[in-house]
Amino acid sequence: MKSRLTLLLTIVSLTVFAQPAKINNENKPKLVVGVVVDQMRWDYLYRYSERYGTDGFKRLLREGFSCENTFIPYTPTYTAAGHTCVYTGSVPSFHGIMGNSWYNKALKRNVYCTEDDSVQTVGSTSSAGKMSPKNLWANTITDELRLATNFRNKTIAIALKDRGAILPGGHTANGAYWFDNANGQFISSTFYMNSLPQWVQNFNAKHLPDTYLKQGWKTLYPINTYVQSTEDNKSYENPIPGEDNTFDHNTDAITKNKYESFRSTPYGNTLTFEMAKAAVEAEQLGKSGLTDFLTISFSSTDYIGHAFGPNSIEAEDCYLRFDRELGDFLKYLDSKVGKGNYLLFLTADHGAAHNVEFSKEHKLPAGVLDDADIKKNLDVLLESAFGVKQIIAQVINYQIYLNDEIIASSKLNRAAINQFIIQELLKYPGIAKAFEINQLNDLMLPGPLKMMVANGYNQKLSGEIQFVFKPQWYDSWSTKGTTHGVWSPYDAHIPLLWFGWNIKPGKLNRKVYMTDIAPTVAALLRIQTPNATIGEVIEEVSK
Known part of the structure; x- marks a missing residue:
């Protein structure tokens, strides 16, 4: 009797473990929709x-x-x-x-x-x-x-x-x-x-x-x-x-x-x-x-x-x-x-x-600056000051990218170039701050702004110098329409709503x-x- 019972339990056990695993999806939504x-x-x-x-x-x-x-x-x-x-x-x-x-x-x-x-x-x-x-x-x-x-x-x-x-x-x-x-x-x-x-x-x-x-x-x-x-x-x-x-x-x-x-x-x-x-x-x-x-x-x-x-x-x-x-x-x-x-x-x-x-129109301070104009003006000033053309490779995403090859081949002083560019950027009425990004930890910047710049800095992909606009200034070649891209709340404050499965009102x-x-x-x-x-x-x- 005991051997029969053991055999029966063994068969049942093997049968259970041989069944394909069923997914219990009762505690998960059928679909997630990201909007x-x-x-x-x-x-x-x-x-x-x-x-x-x-x-x-x-x-x-x-x-x-x-x-x-x-x-x-x-x-x-x-x-x-x-x-x-x-x-x-x-x-x-x-x-x-x-x-x-x-x-x-x-x-x-x-x-x-x-x-x-x-x-x-x-x-x-x-x-x-x-x-x-x-x-x-x-x-x-x-x-x-x-x-x-x-x-x-x-x-x-x-x-x-x-x-x-x-x-x-x-x-x-x-x-x-x-x-x-x-x-x-x-x-x-x-x-x-x-x-x-x-x-x-x-x-x-x-x-x-x-x-x-x-x-x-x-x-x-x-x-x-x-x-x-x-x-x-x-x-x-x-x-x-x-x-x-x-x-x-x-x-x-x-x-x-x-x-x-x-x-x-x-x-x-x-x-x-x-x-x-x-x-x-x-x-x-x-x-x-x-x-x-x-x-x-x-x-x-x-x-x-x-x-x-x-x-x-x-x-x-x-x-x-x-x-x-x-x-x-x-x-x-x-x-x-x-x-x-x-x-x-x-x-x-x-x-x-x-x-x-x-x-x-409503007496609020505002303005535009164009990256292309910034680059054009800086190119002229840098050539006059250092005697070399095309020191700047690109201006994009509020960053200055330097031309490493030209700076090295012309044996220019990179630190002097950086400081020259920063001082010229600060002359623009719409630019509040300009700095070398890799010196961020040593800068006296408000905590939220420093966090945002640090999170946006990629050592492999970023430029060398960052500039920050005054509120309600933005990068554009035109005063028509609008754009976005800066740190200010009108660009950075977004809605976030959760709805449906396992979400309670609140x-x-x-x-x-x-x-x-x-x-x-x-x-x-x-x-x-x-x-x-x-x-x-x-x-x-x-x-």
């Missing part, structure tokens, strides 16, 4: 709130958790660095994405953040697809989720901008898709695939950009009700390419480079939402029993902001439309993935400055950082944080 709204200032959450509906931003604020004081912890505050920081939890010092572009001394030219000549465009005959995450040193939270599932889950990344899709998707995305001006369609590169999936081909075949452009862009409401914005016709607004700077925008009449113009309309966001829905359905995101990841970056908010400025009717109308479409998208996720089954965060890659002429006023997003997602999913993360978990999000 980056390009150039969304934090105050946009509330500036237009009286006109927002109940299902978009207000739903996220009502049912989700808002980190009200989220800041970017580095400079420069540009798109590529911002998207990278969100998904790596790291800074340019470690992840290597210095800005949208930076100067490479070895190549003696500017390098674009996602350029890669070793790959080819997929879905177009243009060169817009010769892109990959090759220049990204670190991995991302999307990569870590792929690693945690032994690459059995899916990551899909979508944006109009290549950098808005590629960098969030990381190195292991199943697909990254961005918009090509040449054909008005979403494309990819051979880094990810050799041909577009059938669902992407079908989506492109709808030619939605053409349909949207034919509608024209009129305000959602009577134009005289846009009291949070300046009057419509302002000389410091740029036009939509092929059109003008006033409503109604007759986008149906644009013929030349119409898909480039398309980006500067709110329909770019509409197209992105529709592409995201198509991805959810075709890729069956959230249906595998594993946690999938969908990254979406909305680029048209940035194009419109750059063209018209944050106080324009165009900017207000764009966000009112975005709020509606965001509400519809949340309802879509509720129906397709299940309410409470997906984790969503919404943030921005940077903010934006007020237009300089708008500021002056609000946090203590300061947190963009670098905290990835480790917080990692903690919620119980996976490893990305390999260059310097951020910390925002514990209040899930309490």
